[in-house]
Amino acid sequence: MQQELSTDSSGSRFTPLVVVELASNVKEETIAWLLSRIRDQQQNGGAELFVEQLGPSVEAQEKENPNIFLVGASWQRLLSGAEDVGLFKEYNDGSMRGFTRANKHNFKDFKGDGDGFLSMAECQYIIKHELETLRAKDETHVPGHSQAKLYPGKSIIRRLLSKGLLIQIFPLHEKEELKRLSFSWYKKVKLSLQPLDDIRHYYGEGQALYFGFLEYFTFALVPMALIGVPYYLFDWEDYDKYVVFAVFNLIWCTVILELWKRFSASLAYSWGTLSRKKAFEEPRPGFHGVLGFNPVTGREEPLYPTAKRHLRIYLVSLPFVLLCLYLSLYVMMIYFQMEGWALSVHDEDPTFWTGILIFIPSIIYAVVIEIMNLIYRYAAEFLTEWENHRLESSYQNHLVLKVLVFNFFNCFASLFYIAFVMQDMVLLRQSLATLLITSQILNQFMEAFLPYWLQRRRNKKMIRKVQKKRTLEEKELPLVEQVRLEADMSTYLGTFDDYLELFLLFGYVSLFSCVYPLAAVLVVLNNITEVYSDAFKMCQVFKRPFSDPAANIGVWQLAFEAMSVIAVVTNCALIGMSPQVKAYFPESETQLILWTVAIEHGLLAFKFILAFLIPDIPKHIQIKLSRLEFESLEALKKKVRSHCLVFVSMELIFNIFAIPHSSGGVFITPKWLQTVEEKNHCSVALVKSIIYHPAAVFCFQVCNCQQLCFPLFVLAKAFLIKC
């Protein structure tokens, strides 16, 4: 670790990993209580972590929050934590196995005490987990803040967060590693693959999977883009040939999604998240309800009736979403009116300016769409919060569903209208191009340049402040300043927006690119800049996020698959509408439609069969997984069958009865053994007895028995030990 060491109050030095920022108005009493709970030993219900208050900055200001704490842990503690969270690491034989300290030396790269075995991101994840599972014992409220109620078993950190006493917890960046990562990621000139393993090492699996998907998606688009370019160069107005393109589109979007599943499984396996068991999910911080008992854990926790939540979802959220969709439809109709007006102006008096005027409504519409998406996003978050979901995963799913449906409708409704109601392919192509380009420009601006500019300003201020005090001899910021700088950085809000953007781009390409083959080229270009801007954002603009041990891209896989089904339907309809196909059925439009529908059904069936036939997990990984499962099954059998040895050591009985120590046969007769067997429903055999006055040690082999009792030894002060 390159970072400076902090000194704990106990005098031991440790590497700070995670920062905990409490509100500045938190009482001294509360802080003392929290720190003691964090430092306390695990058997007393503490987290057994190191924690230390951050000193004042170089130029202490009044508005500066003094309640910033650094948290770290010993290597022993981190290893035991790794076991708690069920971390998978690479084993000596190349397979991935759940880490246990008992056979830690069989893990690859485990040397000495295990220093350096866990990556910093893993350590920070473990500390976050340990902090979050720090539970109230018998406190009824947070000491010093009686409004923050507690009950036994409630996560302290989550209560502090929901009451605003805890502002944030975030992991620290590691300057050296970050520099190395950013160099290999986006600062080099040579175009190469992203360093996915390094990204995973620094940011965790969730982030790495996003960047992996972004890269995969970009590569998958390259053939489309290559085919698209000649279409653009030679046959701009000849959309008869687009039938070939549409057919290619169909197969493409099914196959790439299936192959991604396999690729993602390979990545997740090599990162140890594929077979990692999910821990029992705790209620999310904002969840509230009447205190009751969880039927699964039996622990006290707030309960909220499902029926009530369903009422909120179906009577409030659903109508709201429908209303928003209607509004979006309304805006779309206004756009078409504007479009019509602009066209009529251009037709009446075609000048250069009216030529530009034709594009104005589309650009305005694209901007309005982005604004509507943004506003709707906040409303959706508010509503989903209000629906009061118990689990973070359920909250996320409902939020994603709401946002997806609206964004899909908002972005594509006008295109569908143009394609199937107006049947105007030229306008469709023009709208698609405008929408795609405008939204890409807007996105790049909102995502990268704005935060970059804000961050630059902030950084400069901080550096200037520090330089006032110090000379320029040290280029690196001291730890105190670094922590305060990072605390001020924006928080990365997860991969939601990034995936959403990819989802919409995927939609543009798979739904309509057959009328505008250049779309794939644009998306490829966009994705390449996206990699760089996202990488830059992650490394420079945002606080380091906690790693998120994801095994796949979750609900987004489903969303992309739904989109690919819609793409099949849309492309079939576009093909059916093409003049080339229409020429085959000169007399009967009915025949044409029936054939189109029949082929579409065939393609859909083929798609489902294909998805069913291609295994989601590559065979070599499937074999590794089954081998592990087989081994654990075999181990279980052996354990069940293994006989165990029981030692009984006695002192007193010999003193009482004063039996000569030549033989133990007095007690251990076949009759006595039979009594023990009957009483314990097991088989018992004497393996060895050592009897010396006044001590005796008997060793019995016992077969499959958990609670053994020896009827004649009740008087004896005996050790009883089982394995």
Next chain:
Amino acid sequence: MQQELSTDSSGSRFTPLVVVELASNVKEETIAWLLSRIRDQQQNGGAELFVEQLGPSVEAQEKENPNIFLVGASWQRLLSGAEDVGLFKEYNDGSMRGFTRANKHNFKDFKGDGDGFLSMAECQYIIKHELETLRAKDETHVPGHSQAKLYPGKSIIRRLLSKGLLIQIFPLHEKEELKRLSFSWYKKVKLSLQPLDDIRHYYGEGQALYFGFLEYFTFALVPMALIGVPYYLFDWEDYDKYVVFAVFNLIWCTVILELWKRFSASLAYSWGTLSRKKAFEEPRPGFHGVLGFNPVTGREEPLYPTAKRHLRIYLVSLPFVLLCLYLSLYVMMIYFQMEGWALSVHDEDPTFWTGILIFIPSIIYAVVIEIMNLIYRYAAEFLTEWENHRLESSYQNHLVLKVLVFNFFNCFASLFYIAFVMQDMVLLRQSLATLLITSQILNQFMEAFLPYWLQRRRNKKMIRKVQKKRTLEEKELPLVEQVRLEADMSTYLGTFDDYLELFLLFGYVSLFSCVYPLAAVLVVLNNITEVYSDAFKMCQVFKRPFSDPAANIGVWQLAFEAMSVIAVVTNCALIGMSPQVKAYFPESETQLILWTVAIEHGLLAFKFILAFLIPDIPKHIQIKLSRLEFESLEALKKKVRSHCLVFVSMELIFNIFAIPHSSGGVFITPKWLQTVEEKNHCSVALVKSIIYHPAAVFCFQVCNCQQLCFPLFVLAKAFLIKC
């Protein structure tokens, strides 16, 4: 157990559970070897079961096979076997848990030694499992039969089966219980639900699920049948109103399949198969290949390249199936020609006889369909066997797929042709009725009456034979005769044919019942008789089958769901073709088709969303499952954290060094403990030491260490024990 006890060769009496019949030409040497392997102790690689040869029958005939053996086991052995197969039983708290002997007393209904805890079907399943996992040790071939090759780890029973040395293994019926079961199942007059729990108790989960599904399906059809009757009574010719029926059909078939999943999960949970882990699947008996090493288990076993199997599937099986489909199409066209001829004859000269003649082609066609299905079935079995699948499950899936596709095509192609090509609703109704009724009559005859008649004849012969020797004082057959009688009974070939029949009936109802609403009534009537005839078959005609611990109806659920998707498409098309709907679009047929297609897509989307929204497992069972999972996670955590005690007992070291027994401090110094800790990467603390001349016992508390070694005690003859 009501059955007579047999006497083992060792003199102990046991209840015979399973019968093993060897070929009559098997050598004495082979029999002696097999029996010794079955009787041998488990630690020597035996099955530790009781086995005894069946005596000659009352009137010994020359052709009688003497090599029939009865197998049984002690209760202890059965309980340990229950653990091996991973049996789930009801726990004291009402949940279902994997049985372990260690906490056997916490299971409900476990009394005393566990006599009666396992049902007879479970005992027989355990014995079958133990026999099948009896593996060759170092034999290179079956003694006495050098053509039957063996290799270490090969299942002996499977080799004997594939070489024809073993004719059959089957479980014995239990007369008393069977009498009780058959009375409550089909012999009573009062109409009531089937005793599913008793069926499961006697036949196992696979059978019980089939009968549960049959009953569920019948009840699900009752509303359809009730709606169908008035249609038949009042509006026979008015198929405008069938639109309502078709819409009802659509919703019905989606909802019942989703609800069945929940019902089946409830049943499987209460029977303990829902969360039961599947054991590692062994290669099926007929599987052959070059001897190699299984990449999962590392065991020696035959390997067959997947590429070769794929070649066989795609280059032979697939073309064969397509050829058969073409043949079926050809037969269909012949049927239509016959039909046309019969109609023309009737039109020319309509008499009573020509009126009957109209129905003749349909009846002939129905019979031909049944015959073709039968022949194809054998061909499909042969081909699938030839494809050489490693696993029984994969074999079954390929067989089911082949048979399903052909049967579906064979049964429904003519109906689709009439409905959508000829668009003749009157003919469709007539064909449907003829097909349905003829196939039902044929099925009932083939399934119940024929085997019943054969069985009766056989039974009478046997009883006559026995009565010749004995007087009529005993009504019950003696065990020897009973076993020989059962060995001669037909073998139940699994639920395949029964499910297939249900699948086709489901097709008739869900696809076309809107043009012939009486179909549901006919299917309900058929199902009721089916319950009785199947129950009768199971109890009287067939050998008792081994129970099959199924958690759901497997691949059939998928087949029924695929059918329900096809039903949505078909019904939408039928609605679109109805005159009533056509009247809404008087001018444009195109509009009609587009609307129909749009509504169909909407319905399909709704169907998938519905299937996604309805949880497959009812909430109360979900809670029970998560509680169990949570408990095992918690237990794992506790186990990881628990410290263990290590006893070290020494004798010699004191003799050598002759140290006075007042203190053990000489050895166990803090410095020494530190050495142990460093050497073992764990924490060690001395808990207790008892030292008497010349014996010493030290007890250490050791934290998280699997292989402990004590550096200074290497010279000592010490017990070392861990837990």
